[in-house]
């Protein structure tokens with residue numbers, strides 16, 4: 648297993664570089680700072696992730712400054728930061744991901760001839776359960792499903808000629824499962840989601856606040872539990888007149904491999920059953936999904952692979968900013 652120093656160094660070079668200068672500098676600094684590494688190494692192994700540690704420090708009020716300033720804050724306030732790390736987890740909820748799901752959602756509703764029942768696995772605060780709350784501007788064109796609020800318009804650049812929709816399909820049911828559901832109406836939960844957004848990504852912060860406010864009035868039912876235990880019950884409870892779409896984005900990387908396989912087998916058993924349309928959309932890192940590798944899709948670092956019923960259909964930007972149809 649990688650040392651914590653390696654992990655933070657790699658995060659700086661591979662994940663933060665080009666996306667957040669502040670996070671690049673902080674994680675580069677941590678990777679060569681024995682005192683801070685020792686603090687992090689005293690955390691349980693699954694709590695040492697850069698995203699979690701940095702978000703916890705930010706939720707405790709660290710300013711966005713140079714590494715020596717951040718380091719002083721971290722050391723002075725470590726007890727408080729540590730308690731946030733132990734209580735919270737990485738639950739980044741990015742409504743922008745709806746932009747890469749929408750073409751498939753619209754196509755499923757059209758081909759099945761039914762409204763949709765959405766079931767989101769690893770839903771966090773459920774902000775991806777409301778594709779109908781958002782407007783969509785593909786390749787700078789006209790806004791589809793205009794919500795009348797610029798903060799809720801999702802921009803997405805496409806290649807490969809995806810089947811772009813004219814409108815958002817009708818959604819008559821939304822439900823989800825999460826180990827620890829967040830409440831879009833709870834200011835503490837929304838502040839935590841805000842802290843998880845990297846410095847320098849202010850447009851995402853504005854969008855998060857607007858999406859949480861829109862969802863707060865009618866939060867979807869998100870059961871607390873493990874995806875593999877809850878998914879069958881959620882599918883069975885969906886209304887009979889709907890086409891069911893089970894989906895997950897940026898979730899399975901957090902799930903042990905054996906559990907991913909149980910989950911995949913459970914969902915697969917519902918696919919193709921006559922009289923009960925169920926579809927499965929997976930938007931995850933390329934190596935994360937069980938099943939045969941989609942070699943034709945390649946494994947470009949930093950991109951997700953979107954699959955429909957196990958078949959790779961697109962490479963997607965991790966925040967829904969791009970859709971490369973295969």
Ligand SMILES: C[S@@+](CC[C@H](N)C(=O)[O-])C[C@H]1O[C@@H](n2cnc3c(N)ncnc32)[C@H](O)[C@@H]1O
Pocket residue numbers: 736737738739740741742744768769770771772775824825826827872873874875895896897898901902
């Ligand atoms: C990075 S967030 C992604 C949230 C949302 N899908 C999105 O794309 O905005 C991953 C979510 O998966 C949840 N999660 C992780 N493992 C899970 C499991 N075994 N069962 C249910 N939820 C899980 C986490 O609690 C977290 O809220």
